[in-house]
Amino acid sequence: MKTTTGDQALIKRMNTAIVLEAILQAEPLSRAKISEITGLNKATVSSLVQDLIDNQLVREIGTGVSSGGRKPVMLEFIATAGYAVGVDIGVNYLRGVLTDLRGAIIAEKKLPLQAPDADEVFNVLRPFIQTLMEKAPQSPFGIVGIGVGVPGLVDRAGSVLFAPNMGWRDVPLKEALSRTFGIPVMVDNEANVGALGERMFGIGRGISNMVYVSVGIGIGTGLILHRTLYKGASGFSGELGHLSVEAHGRPCRCGNRGCWELYASEQALLEQAEAAGYPRDLDELLEAAEAGDEQVLAMLRGIGEYLGVGISNIVNVFNPDAVVIGNRMSRAQPWLEEAVTQTVEQRALGFHLRGVHLLYAELGDRSAVMGAAELAIAAFFERLKSA
Amino acid sequence: MKTTTGDQALIKRMNTAIVLEAILQAEPLSRAKISEITGLNKATVSSLVQDLIDNQLVREIGTGVSSGGRKPVMLEFIATAGYAVGVDIGVNYLRGVLTDLRGAIIAEKKLPLQAPDADEVFNVLRPFIQTLMEKAPQSPFGIVGIGVGVPGLVDRAGSVLFAPNMGWRDVPLKEALSRTFGIPVMVDNEANVGALGERMFGIGRGISNMVYVSVGIGIGTGLILHRTLYKGASGFSGELGHLSVEAHGRPCRCGNRGCWELYASEQALLEQAEAAGYPRDLDELLEAAEAGDEQVLAMLRGIGEYLGVGISNIVNVFNPDAVVIGNRMSRAQPWLEEAVTQTVEQRALGFHLRGVHLLYAELGDRSAVMGAAELAIAAFFERLKSA
DNA sequence: ACAACTTTGTTTATCCAATAGACAAACAAA
């Protein structure tokens, strides 16, 4: 491992990144304003901006209003300098978007999946992505990358180590896609990309430290700490769904006992419902709740309470600014919210003191695709910085 | 907040830090070797080393062995260029060390504490620190700082927000000490400094991601992620002792239910012992265990199992390279170890796969003081980098 | 309408850290 030493090229890359960042955050912006914001000299800014313009990342969009002197030339980021593909692989569906570099959706596609067999999925996935890519207009950078979210454990190399609900084991997804398309591919866990999606384009915009709780069949979590996705020491973390909340509770297929997801997931609800003679179907249960079925409401409150138990633990551990509940169960918000909030308020240490916000996903079933696209976009910017 | 822009001074600071780091990690080292290791040009290294020598941080210690050419001039870090004070404030004791910049103990002091009243402690603390400081030989940088570990919640400003066992609330410890001594003061939680201590000087040397579990009256935790102490979003984290492991367990004074520390701390053991007619004293219980008292051994196994439950949760969340069990209960290692290991192996997801190590503190009751000193030393190096 | 002041963005000369390459000193081995 070579230590990154400092030289002048590094300075230039750093400062270019700073300038670009400034424009992204508050466009349109003049050179003078950038100089003021960043503390860089006017001449430096001029020079760096020129480079950005030469690289087709920024353009002048005419003059702005003067405040008693020469009118400023306003600059903006060229969001259409390139495009990104985001894909959300579900157990029984495939969802994809083509976005520009600012995350605006250019094209969208959805497909039901039959057998989630790895080979089969790949055969469907390839033309699926291809079609999206073809929707992209001509642009300087073209398709900058493909981001993929998968409901399973993903390692640093982008291989799906284990996806129980898909029946996958050791599927080198990233490698396969890279080879097929010849452009950068990022693969990550569904909860992680969901977190990214809500953080960049949803309810979590601008929040520095956020925990995304993906409540579906199981419970997955995506941690955003200091504005970046946090991965554990060995790359795959976020297994908060398997935090034990009942030390001597039911055994879980993970080997542990009393895992949180056994008590607070969609599956937990469906099992309870079935035992009580209800259909094993979330939609029908939510309809019953809507109609005021007291038994269903009680079940939902129970789920909400257990959700709160786990969220309290998360709050105590990570001290996030916000917790976002997403994925399928977020649709039950009206009937969960009270129980969740109450439980967390009771249990989380100094909850009010910290000002943690309990939020619900804003992008609905698009959290993950959008996050997947963001994965590709972020990687593109990262490459810009280091070259 | 001003963005740190890049200029030549920044480069120089970065590269100087790289050179110093290289020397610290593998002294003694020649200029040529440093150039080779860091990738910096020989001339650059020469110049930077000269600066370090001028600043009394590095010195030449004669020539080394040649491998067929001019003999290299070996360089070493001047550990005695300054000294640091570390203090561990306990409920009924005060412990302090004076170390050089490499953490070698120059002087040590211990004092029993009567009433842990904040004012009183401060009155004892002042001369206590003063005495340690006077033991320091003359040096270019003098006493570079004072690090303090406290059994309580500490905010970013170094105020002790809440220390239940001391009966403290909102004690601006850092400010008070800063004013008294006029040198940099760092205050942090006991578990955090303990983690630092073991990481730098104990069993955790060189480990990048480590969780230190301080098992005393309560349970505190210090997280070291990516080689640095991790603090939650709002500065104080590490409340893993209050992770709920029994969702409907006993209410805890923190407001939550079934907190881990209710089942796995020294206090938990003492309560069980008392109920069974044993003396409420750890030493006597350990003696009984030593003598093979089956009832005591069973209690210790129970504690060990619960320790394992919590540690499994930690492993699942943070994926650390190692978990270190420290503080008073680490003395019970022989009777805890089996139960802990077994439980974690059963419960932590893919425990073996990850290669997590279960370790026990090496510095004994010195983990915290040494970490406190390290806090001051690290801050000194940090200041060097940014000025 | 005009002078005076402002703001914007470029140009110029200067500074400074890193670097390659030349070089001298110091040494081992043949």
Place this chain on the structure above:
DNA sequence: TTTGTTTGTCTATTGGATAAACAAAGTTGT
């Protein structure tokens, strides 16, 4: 001795950032 190697310094060059001067393009007060 001779030859080749290693170490560390010296010199000229490169390339970014910067301050200061400046031109261009405004606004405002009288």
